[in-house]
Amino acid sequence: MTPHEYCQDKAAKSGSSFYYSFMFLPPVRRQAITALYAFCREVDDVVDECEDPQIARTKLDWWRHEVARVHAGEPTHPVTIALKDVVARFNLPLEQLIEIIDGMEMDLMQSRYLDFKGLQLYCYRVASVVGLLAAEIFGYRDRQTLKYAHDLGMAFQLTNIIRDVGEDARRGRIYLPIDELQRFKVPASQILEGRHDDNFRELMVFQAARARKYYDQALDELPAVDRKNQRPGLVMAAIYRTLLDEIERDGFLVLDRRTSLTPMRKLWIAGSTWVRA
Incomplete structure (x- = not known):
């Protein structure tokens, strides 16, 4: 091999x-x-x-x-x-x-984040940096595309955090900022114990709105001259936004299950998005 x-x-x-x-x-x-x-x-x-x-x-x-x-x-x-x-x-x-390795190492040093500002550094290292490297591989002519790549990486990581709340909790990690848990009256113990309620759902609605803001911001930042080269990111955005929609449609029941799309559905979204982009 x-x-x-x-x-x-x-x-x-x-x-x-x-x-x-x-x-x-x-x-x-x-x-x-x-x-x-x-x-x-x-x-x-x-x-x-x-x-x-x-x-x-x-x-x-x-x-x-x-x-x-x-x-x-x-x-x-x-x-x-x-x-x-x-x-x-x-x-x-x-x-x-x-820097990607540094981001992975953050998981060994902390399992909670006080606020979104602290979480942003983690998301930048494990996702936005990957987006910046990917943009170099796909090719671009306008440096504004790097802002798109940064924000799209943030959007992907925030979607991952929403999808994996329960799975991460079983590893002892909670990426949802502590100050936001407090604002929505969701104690960490509730997440670790996998208990859904209306407060938790409202917390996740807030998280999903933030992720969608980053998707919208990223797509607005992508220059037309680079849209064709950056189609792989647009494909990923389409798949991940569909996943986020599915999670919301299921009522954000992410503490005891992991929502996913079928391979066939991902392939259909990928093909149709590539043709349209």
Whole structure:
């Protein structure tokens, strides 16, 4: 298995909606974004799969050194071997790859956020930075597109947080800001115990409205000259907004279940959005 085949296998097995946004890209760009996505999956899996935080930190440090080896031209992991060519071809800043690792490490250091301002840094590192790197791979002519990529990443991560409230709580993490829990009279214990009520639903309506604001803001920021190149992001936005609509239609019952779209529905949304964009 070649390094790029390893990345393709990693992306396909994840079942992520992101995979569908890559499908219609030209081979070189599809291979590049798949390598970036595989890198994100590798470092994310370190945090989610290591029960010992110290072991997880050690593994993340290894990945930092591996990124440095990309710069030196001596990577050893299939993903970073694949990224070596991608970084050179698309001039990707290695410090942004490190920033993604820093974001993953935040999960080892804190499981609560006092306010949205604190949460924004986390979302920026684990999602907006990925959006900025993806924008480089897809190509752009107007630097305004980077604002679009930043805000779209925020929108995706806020949607993930809404979808995964229950799953994250079972790992001991609550990403919903503490001051907002207090405003809507939803104690952390209620989330950890998986209890839905009207207060929780109103809290989630508020979270969904914020996510939609970021989607709208991002799409307004995308220059017409770059719309064609940035179609993968538009595909993802269509899939994720549909997912958010489904979660709301189900009454935000996210504490004891994980709402998802079928592969066929994702494929249909991807194809129709790509043609229209």
